[in-house]
Amino acid sequence: MNKKVLIAEDSSVIQNLAKKILQFQNYEITAVKNGKQVIEKLEKETFDVIVMDINMPVMDGMQCAEQIRQRTDEKAKTPIIAISGNAKNYTREDFDRVGINEYLQKPLNFDELVDKVNHYTR
Structure with missing residues (x-):
């Protein structure tokens, strides 16, 4: 059975590229x-990994990661890979505090994205 990846990204271009590249894998x-x-x-489904932009409308990636980690079920442990155009605004400690496992800088290096997703879905 294929591993399930949830991509949260408000840019359609990046979302579609990431989607195609990971579907190819x-x-x-x-x-x-x-x-x-x-x-x-997450209320309805379980995912093997979440790839999430930090800067999104409605609820950003930092708030979202915090909420996921506060869950009381297994889904609280879902690996989170953050992607951000301005990760410089955050430190490694900020990401650790909200439970983000890894972060990738934009413009996205798609080889690196595939490596990280492979790493967390082994």
Whole structure:
């Protein structure tokens, strides 16, 4: 069975590229536009990894990661890979505090994205 990846990214271009590249690696992809939709998807489904932009409308990636980590079920442990155009505004400690496992800088290096997703879905 294919591993399931949830991509949360408000840029359609980046979302579609990430989706195509990961589908090519045989991942099953669900894509949403903001953190609130991530939380809604997690109510109904389980994912092997979440790839999430930090800067999204409605609920950003930092708030979303915090909410996921506060869950009382297994889904609280879902690995989170953050992507951000301005990760410089955050420190490694900020990411650790909200429970983000890894972060990738934009413009996205898609080889690196595939490596990280592979790492967390082994």
